[in-house]
Amino acid sequence: GVVIITFQIPKTDPGFNADSGFWTIKPQSKFQSISEKHIIIDGLSQSQFIGEDTNPLGPEIEISGEAAGENAQGFLIYNTTVEISHLAINRFSDAGIYLTQVQHAMIAGCYIGVRPDGWKEAGNYTGIAAYDKCGHIHIVPLDTIPNVISGNDNGGIRFWDTCSHNLVAGNIIGLSIGLEPVEGNNGPGVNLLRADSNTIVGNMIGGNGNGVGLWEASDNFILGNQIGTDEAWTTDFMNSGNGIEIGHQSERNQIAGNTIGNNSLDGIRINGSLARYNSIVENSISMNESKGINLLGGANEGIAAPQIKQVVENEISGAAPPYSWIEIYT
Secondary structure (H helix, E strand, C coil): CEEEECCCCCCCCCCEECCCCEEEECCCCCCCCECCCEEEEECCHHHHHHCCCCCCCCCCEEEECCCCCCCCCCEEEECCEEEEECCEEECCCCEEEEEECCCEEEEECCEECECCCCCCECCCCEEEEEECCCECEEEECECCECCEECCCCCCCEEEECCCECCEEECCEECECCCCCECCCCCCCCEEEECCCCCEEECCEECCCCCCEEEECCCCCEEECCEECCCCCCCCCCCCCCCCEEECCCCCCCEEECCEEECCCCCCEEEECCCCCCCEEECCEEECCCCCCEEEECCHHHHCCCCEEEEEECCEEEEECCCCCCCCCCC
Protein backbone atom coordinates (compact mmCIF):
# COMPACT_ATOMS: atom_id res chain seq x y z
CA GLY A 1 0.00 0.00 0.00
CA VAL A 2 3.03 2.33 0.09
CA VAL A 3 5.15 3.12 -2.95
CA ILE A 4 8.57 4.65 -2.25
CA ILE A 5 10.60 6.17 -5.08
CA THR A 6 14.29 6.60 -4.30
CA PHE A 7 17.21 7.73 -6.44
CA GLN A 8 20.47 5.81 -6.86
CA ILE A 9 22.26 7.39 -9.81
CA PRO A 10 26.06 7.10 -10.18
CA LYS A 11 28.31 10.01 -11.05
CA THR A 12 29.06 8.31 -14.37
CA ASP A 13 25.49 9.00 -15.51
CA PRO A 14 25.41 11.49 -18.43
CA GLY A 15 22.82 13.57 -16.56
CA PHE A 16 25.31 14.43 -13.81
CA ASN A 17 26.61 18.01 -13.71
CA ALA A 18 29.94 17.56 -11.98
CA ASP A 19 30.55 21.30 -11.63
CA SER A 20 27.31 21.91 -9.71
CA GLY A 21 26.75 18.49 -8.15
CA PHE A 22 23.26 17.59 -9.37
CA TRP A 23 21.65 15.11 -11.73
CA THR A 24 19.09 16.20 -14.37
CA ILE A 25 16.25 13.93 -15.50
CA LYS A 26 14.45 15.11 -18.67
CA PRO A 27 11.26 13.17 -19.45
CA GLN A 28 10.54 13.14 -23.18
CA SER A 29 6.76 13.19 -22.67
CA LYS A 30 4.19 13.93 -20.00
CA PHE A 31 4.40 11.73 -16.88
CA GLN A 32 1.38 9.53 -16.22
CA SER A 33 -0.79 10.47 -13.28
CA ILE A 34 -0.10 8.86 -9.90
CA SER A 35 -2.96 7.40 -7.87
CA GLU A 36 -1.37 4.78 -5.65
CA LYS A 37 -2.58 4.35 -2.07
CA HIS A 38 0.35 6.32 -0.63
CA ILE A 39 3.48 7.47 -2.43
CA ILE A 40 6.77 8.84 -1.13
CA ILE A 41 9.18 10.52 -3.59
CA ASP A 42 12.42 10.94 -1.67
CA GLY A 43 14.99 13.26 -3.23
CA LEU A 44 17.30 13.02 -0.22
CA SER A 45 17.95 9.39 -1.13
CA GLN A 46 20.41 10.46 -3.85
CA SER A 47 22.91 12.05 -1.47
CA GLN A 48 22.48 9.09 0.87
CA PHE A 49 23.30 6.74 -2.02
CA ILE A 50 26.36 8.75 -3.11
CA GLY A 51 27.49 9.21 0.49
CA GLU A 52 28.01 12.95 0.25
CA ASP A 53 26.11 16.20 -0.26
CA THR A 54 27.18 16.97 -3.81
CA ASN A 55 24.98 20.10 -4.03
CA PRO A 56 25.10 22.05 -0.75
CA LEU A 57 22.99 24.80 -2.37
CA GLY A 58 19.92 22.59 -2.85
CA PRO A 59 18.51 19.31 -4.20
CA GLU A 60 20.68 16.75 -5.95
CA ILE A 61 17.88 15.71 -8.35
CA GLU A 62 16.49 18.09 -10.98
CA ILE A 63 13.41 17.02 -12.96
CA SER A 64 13.22 19.28 -16.02
CA GLY A 65 10.14 19.46 -18.23
CA GLU A 66 11.81 21.27 -21.11
CA ALA A 67 11.31 18.25 -23.41
CA ALA A 68 8.02 16.96 -21.96
CA GLY A 69 5.73 18.79 -24.40
CA GLU A 70 2.51 20.75 -23.93
CA ASN A 71 0.16 20.51 -20.93
CA ALA A 72 2.72 18.50 -19.00
CA GLN A 73 2.86 18.49 -15.20
CA GLY A 74 5.96 17.57 -13.25
CA PHE A 75 3.85 15.33 -11.01
CA LEU A 76 0.10 14.83 -11.36
CA ILE A 77 -1.20 13.31 -8.12
CA TYR A 78 -4.81 12.13 -8.03
CA ASN A 79 -6.92 10.92 -5.11
CA THR A 80 -4.09 9.60 -2.98
CA THR A 81 -1.70 10.72 -0.26
CA VAL A 82 1.81 11.79 -1.13
CA GLU A 83 5.12 13.07 0.24
CA ILE A 84 7.54 14.84 -2.11
CA SER A 85 10.85 15.99 -0.72
CA HIS A 86 14.08 17.68 -1.87
CA LEU A 87 13.62 17.82 -5.63
CA ALA A 88 14.11 20.64 -8.13
CA ILE A 89 11.10 20.63 -10.47
CA ASN A 90 11.18 23.11 -13.32
CA ARG A 91 10.32 23.99 -16.92
CA PHE A 92 7.02 22.11 -17.13
CA SER A 93 4.33 23.64 -19.34
CA ASP A 94 1.69 23.07 -16.62
CA ALA A 95 2.21 22.92 -12.86
CA GLY A 96 5.40 21.59 -11.36
CA ILE A 97 3.21 19.67 -8.88
CA TYR A 98 -0.53 19.30 -9.55
CA LEU A 99 -2.73 17.79 -6.84
CA THR A 100 -6.40 16.94 -7.28
CA GLN A 101 -8.72 15.35 -4.69
CA VAL A 102 -5.69 14.76 -2.46
CA GLN A 103 -6.53 14.54 1.25
CA HIS A 104 -3.02 14.52 2.66
CA ALA A 105 0.27 15.70 1.18
CA MET A 106 3.61 17.04 2.28
CA ILE A 107 5.86 19.02 -0.07
CA ALA A 108 9.13 19.79 1.70
CA GLY A 109 12.51 21.22 0.78
CA CYS A 110 11.79 21.43 -2.96
CA TYR A 111 12.92 24.05 -5.48
CA ILE A 112 10.02 24.63 -7.85
CA GLY A 113 10.59 26.95 -10.80
CA VAL A 114 14.30 27.50 -10.15
CA ARG A 115 17.47 25.51 -10.84
CA PRO A 116 19.01 23.32 -8.12
CA ASP A 117 21.29 26.15 -7.03
CA GLY A 118 18.20 28.09 -5.90
CA TRP A 119 19.19 31.23 -7.81
CA LYS A 120 18.49 30.80 -11.54
CA GLU A 121 14.91 31.03 -12.84
CA ALA A 122 13.55 28.00 -14.74
CA GLY A 123 9.82 28.46 -14.46
CA ASN A 124 6.94 26.08 -14.70
CA TYR A 125 3.57 27.47 -15.78
CA THR A 126 2.44 27.31 -12.12
CA GLY A 127 4.58 26.16 -9.21
CA ILE A 128 2.14 24.09 -7.11
CA ALA A 129 -1.55 23.75 -7.98
CA ALA A 130 -4.18 22.06 -5.80
CA TYR A 131 -7.68 21.63 -7.20
CA ASP A 132 -11.01 20.10 -6.15
CA LYS A 133 -11.40 18.96 -2.54
CA CYS A 134 -7.73 18.98 -1.62
CA GLY A 135 -7.12 19.11 2.12
CA HIS A 136 -4.34 18.81 4.70
CA ILE A 137 -1.64 19.66 2.19
CA HIS A 138 1.45 20.89 4.02
CA ILE A 139 3.93 22.95 1.99
CA VAL A 140 6.68 23.28 4.57
CA PRO A 141 10.48 23.11 5.07
CA LEU A 142 12.39 19.83 5.22
CA ASP A 143 14.16 20.30 8.54
CA THR A 144 15.90 23.63 7.83
CA ILE A 145 15.59 23.48 4.02
CA PRO A 146 12.69 25.65 2.79
CA ASN A 147 10.71 25.19 -0.36
CA VAL A 148 11.79 27.83 -2.91
CA ILE A 149 8.81 28.45 -5.19
CA SER A 150 9.87 31.11 -7.66
CA GLY A 151 10.25 31.94 -11.33
CA ASN A 152 6.92 30.42 -12.40
CA ASP A 153 4.89 32.02 -15.19
CA ASN A 154 1.44 32.00 -13.57
CA GLY A 155 1.98 32.20 -9.85
CA GLY A 156 3.69 30.24 -7.12
CA ILE A 157 1.02 28.31 -5.16
CA ARG A 158 -2.65 28.04 -6.12
CA PHE A 159 -5.48 26.43 -4.19
CA TRP A 160 -8.87 26.51 -5.83
CA ASP A 161 -12.35 24.99 -5.70
CA THR A 162 -13.13 23.51 -2.27
CA CYS A 163 -9.55 23.18 -1.02
CA SER A 164 -9.50 23.63 2.76
CA HIS A 165 -7.41 23.08 5.89
CA ASN A 166 -4.10 23.38 4.05
CA LEU A 167 -0.88 24.86 5.44
CA VAL A 168 1.73 26.99 3.63
CA ALA A 169 4.47 27.72 6.17
CA GLY A 170 8.11 28.77 6.16
CA ASN A 171 8.60 28.96 2.39
CA ILE A 172 10.45 31.37 0.09
CA ILE A 173 7.96 32.44 -2.57
CA GLY A 174 9.08 34.59 -5.51
CA LEU A 175 12.70 35.00 -4.39
CA SER A 176 15.96 33.08 -4.62
CA ILE A 177 17.33 30.95 -1.79
CA GLY A 178 19.38 34.05 -0.89
CA LEU A 179 16.20 36.21 -0.73
CA GLU A 180 17.10 38.07 -3.91
CA PRO A 181 14.57 38.70 -6.72
CA VAL A 182 14.40 36.24 -9.61
CA GLU A 183 12.17 36.37 -12.69
CA GLY A 184 8.57 35.83 -11.50
CA ASN A 185 6.45 34.49 -10.07
CA ASN A 186 4.23 36.27 -12.63
CA GLY A 187 0.94 36.23 -10.75
CA PRO A 188 0.23 35.85 -7.03
CA GLY A 189 2.79 34.24 -4.78
CA VAL A 190 -0.07 32.43 -3.02
CA ASN A 191 -3.54 32.43 -4.56
CA LEU A 192 -6.70 31.16 -2.82
CA LEU A 193 -9.69 30.92 -5.17
CA ARG A 194 -12.89 29.52 -3.62
CA ALA A 195 -10.66 27.96 -0.96
CA ASP A 196 -11.60 28.25 2.72
CA SER A 197 -9.97 27.65 6.11
CA ASN A 198 -6.35 27.59 4.99
CA THR A 199 -3.32 28.96 6.86
CA ILE A 200 -0.51 30.99 5.24
CA VAL A 201 2.11 31.60 7.94
CA GLY A 202 5.75 32.64 8.26
CA ASN A 203 6.63 32.86 4.56
CA MET A 204 9.01 35.24 2.75
CA ILE A 205 6.97 36.57 -0.19
CA GLY A 206 8.40 38.97 -2.78
CA GLY A 207 8.91 39.45 -6.49
CA ASN A 208 5.40 38.27 -7.40
CA GLY A 209 2.36 40.05 -8.84
CA ASN A 210 0.24 40.21 -5.69
CA GLY A 211 1.99 38.70 -2.71
CA VAL A 212 -1.17 36.89 -1.54
CA GLY A 213 -4.50 36.91 -3.40
CA LEU A 214 -7.93 35.76 -2.17
CA TRP A 215 -11.09 35.52 -4.31
CA GLU A 216 -14.34 34.03 -2.97
CA ALA A 217 -12.16 32.68 -0.16
CA SER A 218 -13.27 32.85 3.48
CA ASP A 219 -12.08 31.97 6.99
CA ASN A 220 -8.41 31.85 5.99
CA PHE A 221 -5.49 32.88 8.20
CA ILE A 222 -2.62 35.02 6.83
CA LEU A 223 -0.24 35.25 9.75
CA GLY A 224 3.34 36.41 10.37
CA ASN A 225 4.45 36.60 6.74
CA GLN A 226 7.09 38.99 5.39
CA ILE A 227 5.63 40.45 2.22
CA GLY A 228 7.84 42.80 0.21
CA THR A 229 10.42 43.21 2.97
CA ASP A 230 11.94 41.38 5.90
CA GLU A 231 10.92 41.78 9.52
CA ALA A 232 13.76 44.24 10.20
CA TRP A 233 12.90 46.35 7.10
CA THR A 234 16.44 45.97 5.74
CA THR A 235 15.57 44.60 2.27
CA ASP A 236 13.26 45.53 -0.59
CA PHE A 237 11.75 42.59 -2.47
CA MET A 238 8.76 44.36 -3.94
CA ASN A 239 5.68 42.62 -5.28
CA SER A 240 4.52 44.41 -8.45
CA GLY A 241 0.87 44.46 -7.27
CA ASN A 242 -0.55 44.55 -3.75
CA GLY A 243 0.99 42.90 -0.73
CA ILE A 244 -2.35 41.20 0.00
CA GLU A 245 -5.48 41.52 -2.14
CA ILE A 246 -8.86 40.21 -0.97
CA GLY A 247 -11.65 40.22 -3.53
CA HIS A 248 -15.24 39.28 -4.26
CA GLN A 249 -17.21 37.42 -1.59
CA SER A 250 -14.27 36.79 0.71
CA GLU A 251 -15.32 36.96 4.36
CA ARG A 252 -13.92 36.54 7.88
CA ASN A 253 -10.29 36.23 6.82
CA GLN A 254 -7.75 37.00 9.56
CA ILE A 255 -4.69 39.07 8.58
CA ALA A 256 -2.41 39.41 11.59
CA GLY A 257 1.23 39.90 12.48
CA ASN A 258 2.51 40.39 8.93
CA THR A 259 5.25 42.78 7.78
CA ILE A 260 4.07 44.37 4.52
CA GLY A 261 6.15 46.94 2.66
CA ASN A 262 7.64 48.17 -0.63
CA ASN A 263 4.77 46.85 -2.77
CA SER A 264 3.91 48.72 -5.96
CA LEU A 265 0.23 49.20 -5.09
CA ASP A 266 -1.39 48.87 -1.65
CA GLY A 267 -0.10 47.01 1.35
CA ILE A 268 -3.54 45.42 1.84
CA ARG A 269 -6.38 45.94 -0.63
CA ILE A 270 -9.92 44.66 -0.02
CA ASN A 271 -12.28 45.11 -2.93
CA GLY A 272 -16.07 44.86 -3.28
CA SER A 273 -19.14 45.05 -1.05
CA LEU A 274 -19.27 41.26 -0.68
CA ALA A 275 -15.79 41.19 0.88
CA ARG A 276 -16.82 41.63 4.52
CA TYR A 277 -15.77 41.00 8.12
CA ASN A 278 -12.08 40.65 7.25
CA SER A 279 -9.91 41.39 10.29
CA ILE A 280 -6.63 43.32 9.90
CA VAL A 281 -4.74 43.44 13.22
CA GLU A 282 -1.19 43.83 14.54
CA ASN A 283 0.47 44.13 11.14
CA SER A 284 3.44 46.36 10.33
CA ILE A 285 2.55 48.16 7.07
CA SER A 286 4.72 50.88 5.53
CA MET A 287 6.46 52.19 2.41
CA ASN A 288 3.97 50.79 -0.10
CA GLU A 289 3.60 53.02 -3.14
CA SER A 290 -0.15 53.54 -2.63
CA LYS A 291 -2.06 53.09 0.64
CA GLY A 292 -1.25 50.92 3.59
CA ILE A 293 -4.83 49.61 3.81
CA ASN A 294 -7.24 50.37 0.97
CA LEU A 295 -10.93 49.41 1.16
CA LEU A 296 -12.66 49.77 -2.22
CA GLY A 297 -16.23 49.38 -3.44
CA GLY A 298 -17.82 49.04 -0.02
CA ALA A 299 -15.45 46.38 1.30
CA ASN A 300 -15.62 45.62 5.05
CA GLU A 301 -19.00 47.40 5.14
CA GLY A 302 -17.32 50.55 3.80
CA ILE A 303 -15.80 51.48 7.17
CA ALA A 304 -13.93 54.79 7.00
CA ALA A 305 -10.28 55.06 7.93
CA PRO A 306 -9.47 57.03 11.10
CA GLN A 307 -8.50 60.65 10.62
CA ILE A 308 -5.43 61.89 12.49
CA LYS A 309 -5.97 65.50 13.63
CA GLN A 310 -2.86 66.23 15.63
CA VAL A 311 0.47 64.61 16.49
CA VAL A 312 2.56 65.97 19.35
CA GLU A 313 5.15 64.31 21.55
CA ASN A 314 3.63 61.18 23.14
CA GLU A 315 0.14 62.01 21.92
CA ILE A 316 -1.99 61.41 18.81
CA SER A 317 -5.54 62.72 18.53
CA GLY A 318 -8.14 62.20 15.85
CA ALA A 319 -11.56 60.82 14.96
CA ALA A 320 -12.90 57.44 13.85
CA PRO A 321 -16.30 55.82 13.24
CA PRO A 322 -18.13 54.30 16.23
CA TYR A 323 -17.04 50.82 17.34
CA SER A 324 -13.69 51.08 15.57
CA TRP A 325 -10.52 49.52 16.94
CA ILE A 326 -7.53 51.85 16.53
CA GLU A 327 -4.04 50.36 16.71
CA ILE A 328 -1.00 52.61 17.14
CA TYR A 329 2.58 51.32 17.00
CA THR A 330 5.92 52.89 17.72
